[in-house]
Structure formats: structure tokens, C-alpha cells
Amino acid sequence: MAKRRTGDELVFLPLGGVGEIGMNLSLYGFGPDGNRQWIIVDFGITFANEFDEPGVDLIFPDLRFAEAERKSILGIIITHAHEDHFGALLDLWPRIKAPVYMTPFAAGLLAAKAEGHAGAPDIPVKSYKAGDRWRLGPFDIEAINVAHSIPESNALAIRTGLGTVLHTGDWKIDATPVLGHPTDFERIGAIAAETGIRALVGDSTNAVREGISPSEREVAASLTEIIGQAPGRVAVTTFASNVGRIRAVAEAAAATGRDVVVLGRAMHRSLDVARELGLLDGIKPFLGEDAYGYLPRDKVVALMTGSQGEPRAALAKVATGEHRNITLAPGDTLIFSSRTIPGNEKSVNAIQNALAGKGVRILTDRDALVHVSGHPRRGELARMYEYARPEVAVPVHGEAVHLNAHADLARHVGVPEVVVGGNGKMIRLAPGPAGIVDEAFAGRLFKDGRLVVLPDASGVKERRKASFAGVVVVSLALDGKGGIAADPEAVLIGIPDEDQRGEDFEDVVIDAAESTLEGLSRPRRRDLDTVAEAIKKAVRAAVAERWGKKPIVEVVVHEVD
């Protein structure tokens, strides 16, 4: 255990994931203010919203605080391999360059992702498994097995000279998982008994839901029943990393005499890693998609990516009839063994309707127990608090409604101190009363095409504006004396063709530009900025009058000899 010196503090600083779902990245610091050593727990992304951030692929936390402290960062610990916990490594690890601790499954997925990632860094991975305990400066870290919706998920017990933190990561109880073991409350209880738990920093995702989540084993039983009764082909779409769920589907297929055909790159990637690590032991090998056409209709289960309606995933191609090998027809069943992530409803609906329109039976978690969340409901949170008995509760991994619900619950079960923070809020966990003591910069970075850019330098705001009201660019040339050397020409992007009376909008723009130009005296025309500004105003007004909307208007005035 690190010694405690005067001025030492134990602080928690999330740079993402608090006040939002996604982009989990937190720091723990130990030492006096201005001279702390740090570890980073998780290194996640969030997915961009097509409306708010059009054209953006991924969103990362802005790491400038961690970059400035880079020399004092002892390690990055990944609790599990979901994208919102480890997805930023390939792009942003080079800004930190600390060793990364992760389990074999996470390391396998990272290596597989790196293959398809141009310029992927060579990240020094240190492997750990649940039960391992290791030292990083003042931090003594122990990985504790938790049940979740991906293999090898861990909570972390972080012992320091100022007390022990239990960082739960994502978890649920699940007394009977299909793969792995239930959350190790026994070990959590033992640590609580041994050192006491100063603070629990924990998952709030389902803190608004009462009760205890169903087990993965119950989902497996339900899937077996559904697949057993299905008259035709069965397609199942789920998250590629949910190997437990995929095992459940494979076991259901085997029990009902069906072969499993696998579709989708992410699915193959995840299953290759899983098989390599023995996570699919006892499961009959999956078949390639070319087998699909040869198998009798009641002898096949097609397992595919695309549960979120992603347009390039296997399911979307099947839905539009563009998939080379796979079709679904009347009498077939498609099971969404997944939850629709908010924002994806329209795309998922479109796929469901396209296939329903072809007579395919669609089953979702509204119709049957074909999916269960990997996060704890209130009954599970209460159990966690019974075992951990922390002095401080810090709800994380949730939007404000989730954090507040978690905080209420923690107070209700008798946790003496509850601190709801936010991204960039530095919480002192010890010594003294827990509370927000400082603020660090917390923002976001966009991955747009190949670039990682600051939102303000990304052009996204202009793109949103252009998507609403289009773009008009007018150019012309004047000579040095204000004479017109080349008449105005216009480029219109995203403007309706014609106004209400059938006049072409390009003519409207050119007319406005020309009459403005004519209205300016020759001497005034010598000031190119004045000309540009006058035309810009006139064009915008002319379009707005006919359309009711103001496009982005830019004017270029060339000067020629």
C-alpha cells in the first residue's frame, strides 16, 4: 500500500461517460494537487448522431487534460471490450502512450480491429484476467469478475493509501450466465471486510428500472423455444461481441437440428477471437454463408450483424434483397436479439418493415424474451451496495436521469455520501468529505473521415446549416476601375429548382447579383469587399423572399487587370 503523505488526495476525474451514455474514460489520481500520479480506466467512444453531427463517424473524449499529465499516467486499464469502453485506443492511444491492461478477449478484438485500421499504433498490451492483482505506483489494482454482455468483463478494486475504490464497470448480477460466471459479490464482500470500501463508482444505465434483470440463461431458453417452433429459416441479429448470446443461439440451433451460418465482418472478427480463446468450446463449427442456399429451410439459423439498422451491415443488405447469398421469404423468422439504441429507431423500423412486407415474421424484445440488458436494475444495485457498503457513491455511466436515479437509490440504501458529478468535474474521494474540488477541460473530438478534429474546426456546424438551407456561391470579375470583366455566375447546392411561380432559382440569384452590381457606382465597385457584401445581402434576401429560408451565401469577386 502506498504511504499517505500530508497533502495527498485520492481524486476521480471522468472525461467522458458521466451525463451521457457512451465515451467512458475516467482518471484516478493520487498525490498532492499539482503532483499526482494517474491511472486511466477505460478509453471509449460514442457514436455520432446523423442529425447533430452529420458526416462524423465517431466521437472521442477530448484528452487534453490527460495529454498534459501524460508523464504521470501509469497505465490504462480496460474493464471490457465494448466500444464505449475501449474504442478510442487505436486513434488516441498515441497521445498518452501508457501501457494498456486488458483481458485476452479485449486484446484479441483490439488486434483484429487494428488490422483494418490504417496507421494503427503498436500498443503495448499487458494481459490480465479476473482475480489478478497488480501495482501501478500508488494504485494496487485487483480485477473482479462481473457478468455483462461481453466476455471477460471486470470491476476494479483500486486500493490506495487513502482507501479502496470499487469501480464497477458495466455489470449485472446474472446468476446463470451462458458464458462465464456471475458477478463475484463474494470477492467484493471480502474486500469490503478487509479494507472497507471508501467509494463505489458505478454503472447507472438501468438505475431507472425496478427489479432484477432476467438471466442470459432465460433468454437462451426462450430462443430455443422460438427456434424450435419456427417453420422456416431463422435469422438472428445481435451484437457481434455478445459471445454468450451467440453461444445461446448456437446451442438452440444444435438442440433443434439446425446449422448456424455466420454473416458480417464484425461477427466473424469477434467469433474468431472467441474460438481462439476457447469461448466457443463445445459449439459445432459455424458454416460460411455459401452453405445457406443448400441447407433445408428448417435446418438453418443465420446469425448476422446489423441489429442497429446499420446500412452496410449484413441485415440491411438482406432486407433490401442485395445480399449475395442470403434471402428471407414468407414463413421465415427474424429475431432481433438486441436493443435499439436511441437514434437508430428509424433505420431499424425501415428494415423490419421491409422484411415484414415480404412476409417475414419479426420478433423483438417487445414480443418475447429474446434480449436482456447487461446493466443492473435497481434490485441489482441494491444488492451491490449490500456487499460493498461504500462510504461514498459516485454514479457514472448514464445520462442525468440515470445518475439521479442511482443517487437516490444509494441514499435510500444508506450510503452516507453521494456525489453526482459530470465530465470534467474532479471529485475528491479522500481524505475528508467527498465532493467536487476542481474542474478540468472536458470536451469531445470528432473522427471525421481520416481526421480527428476539434468540433469547432470540423466544419460540422456549417454542414448542418447547409443541410437545412443549402449553399449559394456567386463569383464574378471586376477590372481595377470597377468595370465588369466577367458577369456573375452562380453555384447553387441544395436549393429548390424553382420558386412558386416557376422561376428558376439560379436566375433569381443571377438577377439579384447583376442588379446589385448595376446599382453600385463605379468608384464604389473598386472596393471588392463592398461589392461582395452587397451581392451577398441581395442574393440572400432574394432567395429568402421566394423560399422562406436563408441559404449560406458566399461571394467571390475576382480582380483582373
Place this chain on the structure above:
Amino acid sequence: MAKRRTGDELVFLPLGGVGEIGMNLSLYGFGPDGNRQWIIVDFGITFANEFDEPGVDLIFPDLRFAEAERKSILGIIITHAHEDHFGALLDLWPRIKAPVYMTPFAAGLLAAKAEGHAGAPDIPVKSYKAGDRWRLGPFDIEAINVAHSIPESNALAIRTGLGTVLHTGDWKIDATPVLGHPTDFERIGAIAAETGIRALVGDSTNAVREGISPSEREVAASLTEIIGQAPGRVAVTTFASNVGRIRAVAEAAAATGRDVVVLGRAMHRSLDVARELGLLDGIKPFLGEDAYGYLPRDKVVALMTGSQGEPRAALAKVATGEHRNITLAPGDTLIFSSRTIPGNEKSVNAIQNALAGKGVRILTDRDALVHVSGHPRRGELARMYEYARPEVAVPVHGEAVHLNAHADLARHVGVPEVVVGGNGKMIRLAPGPAGIVDEAFAGRLFKDGRLVVLPDASGVKERRKASFAGVVVVSLALDGKGGIAADPEAVLIGIPDEDQRGEDFEDVVIDAAESTLEGLSRPRRRDLDTVAEAIKKAVRAAVAERWGKKPIVEVVVHEVD
């Protein structure tokens, strides 16, 4: 009853609302092919999706079929005043110009909407109420009361020489509505006994849901309990036209000693009409929003628009703290007495989180019975079929999954013929077996700003492209001999500021344009199209190489003397 001549047919032709939720507009035709008389039932819109149709306000059915038949259209009958049933009148009625039949509440809302609508047409409205029966050429129409989530909703019994159609409109059973009466099954049974019902054309929205919807009276009881127990202020957001729900809120407020403050233009518009028609009789007058600040916190209920997260509605302003008169604080309660329409989840979430972050308690239909749908679940549909006993069922008002579920149910309860059609599919209902006999053009029109435009002429596709990858416009001037009269200049919209190495993208564009120009011989430069094309290619490639994305690139080459 119109006589039946040889060659006469009774046909049903939806131009919207079948295969989608929204934009309900259907025609019934009677007569021989090529010489039919028509009525239109409902005249609705759908709301644009911010991602698929950025900048578009509303979407209408493309009426070209009806416009061509205009002289044979005897009337437009509005079943109820929801936007997806009557919202296209102000914009598209002038293309048809038939008399419009609607109830006083619908007429009142239309008149109120017309006040804020530039160039609103003067629509000849003929008022009807449930129980009325009138004649339009070969159609003998009777309005039958149904319960729904807006006052004065009606099903239509359409008697013809070839049999009677029951067009259900939107409905639910609701044995104990807060306002109005339950769906009039007795009358439907009587018509079935009298003439038989040839075809039922009916609401499929909730055909995937088992059971029978709770009654509005149960929602009212639940609201009363919640408001009675709330310690601070209570805000309720709901659909402005749901006068029954608003009565329930007002009654709950009265029962718990609170005054009601009303916010939002749409809410005022609807309540003015409702009060005028006596639909709020017995309800204490509502207060203006200036009263909010003076009332004790446990003596007020604020009723407001914005349940869908609309950024300009009252609730959004309250959430961001921008509302002049209304604030919500810790201890206050906000009730979403509404359903989030798919596509609006993100905006609604943002509002809920903003207020939860301020300590406001949020209640939605996931937490308590604070909302119920106005559409029939399977148990209700089965009851309808018991009374109507139609020979043909035509599911409408739903996406494919809903239509299919409705069709399955109709078959299951023994309807002999079930026809699932789609927008533009003309279904012959009689004589002979029902089925699709013809296809009419069915498409969509966009209301974009002030204009009503065809999708292809709207610029929306380009705007979507621009929102993804931005716009670059390059202009320059050449003299007649291929000499450079003005160097290239560039306008970049929505492009990141810099590439990975910190080079300005504007420089990247200009460099690409200049080096392309230099690489072209003077004679080749005399062909302006060649110059433009070469620069366009080079600029696109240069940006794509650094960014990984290809913007829209346009090049203007001026020619000067």
C-alpha cells in the same frame, strides 16, 4: 342508394398512410373504369425526418392522381383533426377544390391554423357531427362516433349500390372516455344487420399489441394521484389537440387545489376552439403564464406543448432556462403525458436530461399510467370485427409490420377476404372478389420553407450530401487565349480547417487548382469546360486524400476579354 349499372365498381385507392404511419389520404371511387366519381377521406401530412429530409417541414402525398380526377371528386371528408388526417388542407386543397366535410372542432382548428398561414385558401367547410348522414353522388355517408385521442372522431359508413364500406378512421374502444362517448359499436352492429358490411378499411397502428388499451379515465385517475402527491410544481406536456387529456389534467388540478397555467401557441389554439364548443364546460378558466410566478409551488400545474422535444416549443425553452415566465426546480415534477414519436427520441431525451440534471423529477409512460394510445390493440380489433362482420378486411394506417399483424388477426377472426395493399394500389372492393386491380401514381411532396416541391426538384439530396462531406467551390478567370486573368479562389463550406499535418484545407484546394491549371497547355485552357473538369477532379482528389471523404466540388471558370 345509387343504382348499380353494368361495369360499375367500388374501388379504394390510398395515396398515403398505407405502409407508413402518417399522411393518410384515401379515395373511394364508384362507377365504371374511366368514368368514376370519387370522394376523398382524410387529407393528412407526415412530418419530415431531420436526417432523411433535412430542412423539410412537412411531407404531403403527391396528389397528381386526384388532381387529374378533380372534376369527379365530390367531396373531402375529414374523420378527425389530427395533422396526419387533415394537415394538408391549407396547402393542397386548392389543387382539388371540392367541398370539405368536417366536424365543428376540426373546422375550428382549421380556421385557427389558417390565421397563421400566409395565403391560406378560403375552404368551403360543410359541418357534420356523429350520427349525420349525407349523400355525395353514389355515396351515402354516415358518421359514426368513435373514441380517440382528439374530440369528435368518426368512423364512416359509406353505403353504395355495391355494398357498404366501414372506414374506421383512428379509434379505440375506451368504455369510459374523459370527453365524448365510447366507440359506437351498437350503430356499427345495426348497419351490419341492415345492409351487411362489404369491406372494413381500418386502423392498424396497434395491431401488434395484445389486449385492450386502458381507458382515458384510468389515465385521469393516475394523473390525479400523481399530482396530488407531488410536493412542488407540476408541469404536464401533452398533445395540444388531446382535449380529453387536458380536461383530465384540469380536473386533477382542481381536485388537488391547483390552478392550471397554459403555455404554447398550439395549446392555446386548441383550447380556445375547445372552450368555444363547450368541450371545457365545467372547467375553471386557465391562467396565463404570468400567473406562474405568483402561485405557490404546490398550487400550480403548468400545461405545455413540446412533448416531442420540438426546439421552439414551450417545454424546450423551459428546459434550457430560456422561458420568460416558467422555470422548474428541484422538487418539481414534469409529466410526459405523451408517447415519443419514433425519430424524436434524441430531442426528448435531451430535454428530460436537462431537467433531471436540475433535480426535476421526470415521469413518463414507462413509469406510470400517464398516457395511453388512441389506437386499437388486438383485443379491440377483434371486438370491431365481431360487430362489423365484413366480407373484406383492408388494413390501413400502419407500416408493413402493423398491416400484416392486422391482416393475420382479420383472417384469424374469420374475415373471408383480406387484402393488404399500399399507397397507389387500387383495390376493387366490389363486385367480385376483392383485390388490387390497378396502380395509380403515389409519391410525396415536400413543404420546404414556403414552397411545395417534388422531392427530385427540392435540392434535399444535395443537402444531405453536403451535410455529409461539405462543399467546395473554386472560381477563376481566363482570358480568351488561355491566359490566367484571375487566380483561383475557393469557398469551402463544412470542410475541416486543417489536415493531419496542420495544412489548411483552403491551401490544399488552391494548390490543387493552381497546379492543375499550370499543367494544362494554353490551347487546352481555351476550352473552359476542360479546365473546370480537370480542376474539379484534382481538387476532389486532393481533399479526399487528406480527409478520406469526397466533398461536392464545383468549379466556375470566367472568361474575360
